[in-house]
Amino acid sequence: MSAPRLAGDWFDGRSARPRPVDVWLDGTTLHYGEHDVPLAQVTWPERQRHGQRQVLLPGGGVLGFADATAFDAWALASGRGDSVVVRWQQSWRLAALSLVLLVAGLAAGYRWALPWAADRAVDAMPLSAERRVSEHLLGQLDGDWLHPSLLAPAQQQAWRERWQRMLAQARATGGPMQPERFNLHFRAGSKLLGPNAFALPGGDIVITDELLKLLEDEPDAALTVLAHELGHVQHRHGLRMLLRAGAVGVVTSVVLGDFSSLLAAAPALLATSAYSRDNERQADAYGRALARAGGVDTSRMAVFFQRISEKHAAVGERSLAIAISSHPADAERVRFFSEP
Incomplete structure (x- = not known):
């Protein structure tokens, strides 16, 4: 049985004038007129719903077939059915x-x-690299989100001493391991940031004047909040969150061709500390254990959650919620910090 043939136009790649030829397949060879070429050197067209079919030949030649339906039928009869990809596309x-x-x-x-x-x-990632990230981010936050603290030096020193006493007692009584390096920074928050505390990668912990004023009569609550933030430092949650968000942002930036939004969003992301529920619970467990080992009454966190809730209800959407009050649910966390 002779191979089925199909009429086509041959362009030799040197002249724009087509030459009519008969085309047929013989095993692994494509014949057109008096010429032939191994199929392995031919680029076969994928079947589409519209348009002519073109077989690309080595050397720049082309076989053109105006009747796409006739070509598809001929190719099928010659044993050149659609590939899996083409059938999938169709x-x-x-x-x-x-x-x-x-x-x-x-x-x-x-x-x-x-x-x-x-x-x-x-x-x-070595801790030295993480510290450089922290210094860069703190520099970005200062001026936009944060301003120099308005607390008197004596007030700042009093809070530092409370903090250091708690940490020293926790170490002496076998409390949880503390990070190798961390620093406490006092800042005045912008109106948008408000009463807040957050930890940056590398161990820089920021607490705002507004939060300390809110809890000036509840030092145990303030110390527990700081212990919670130290938990984020110990477990390197800030760096993990930044890398995860950065990976998504890089993909988005590659698609959109704009990296400015990724770079601009990093400080805000860390300032509002959008940690996962698992990270928050892990920081809660660490903070409660550390604070209690340091002689702090963690049940006073109930006052913290109540005051933060009232504060944000009063200002509505004009300020960002402190992350520690955002999730899990306040009632669940009040029970957690209050239970024996």
Whole structure:
């Protein structure tokens, strides 16, 4: 049985004038007129719904077929059926399945692969590099989100001494391990930031004048908040969050071609400390253990949550919530800090 033939136009790559030829396949060889070429050297066209078919030949030649339907039928009869990819593209059901699988893959990557990769990067990053990140971020925050503290030097020293006494007692009584390096910074917060406390990668802990004023008659609550922030430092939550958000931001920036939003968002992200629930619970457990080992009454956190709630209810949306009050639910955390 002779191979099926199809009429086409041959462009030799040197002249724009087409030459009519008969085209057929013989095993692994493509014949056109008096010429032939191994199929391995030919670029075969994918089947599409519209448009002519073109077979690309070595050396710049082209075989053109105006009747796409006739070409598809000839190719099928000659044993050149559609590839799996082409059949997939031609089916709306398979295309929809591809979209579902893509979305599921991206979601799985965001949920599991991204945190895993960020955690491995954190484990590999030396503390000296993390400290440089912290210094850079603190410099960005100062002036935009933070301003020099208005607390008198004597007030700042009194808070530092309370803090150091608690830490020293916790070490003496076998409290949880404390980070190798951390510093306490006093700052006045902007109107948007308000009463707040947060930890930066590398051990810089910032507490605002507004929060200390809110808790000036509740030093145990303020110390427990600081112990909670030290928990974020100990477990390197800030760096993990920054790397995870940065990975998503890099992908978005590559797609959009704009890295400015990624760089601008980093300080705000850390200032509002949008930690995961697991990170918050881990910092809560560390903070409660450290504060209690340091002789602090952690049940006074009930006052903290109440006052923060009232403060933000009064100002509405004009200020950012302090992260420690955001999640898990306040009632759950009040019980946690109050239970024996």
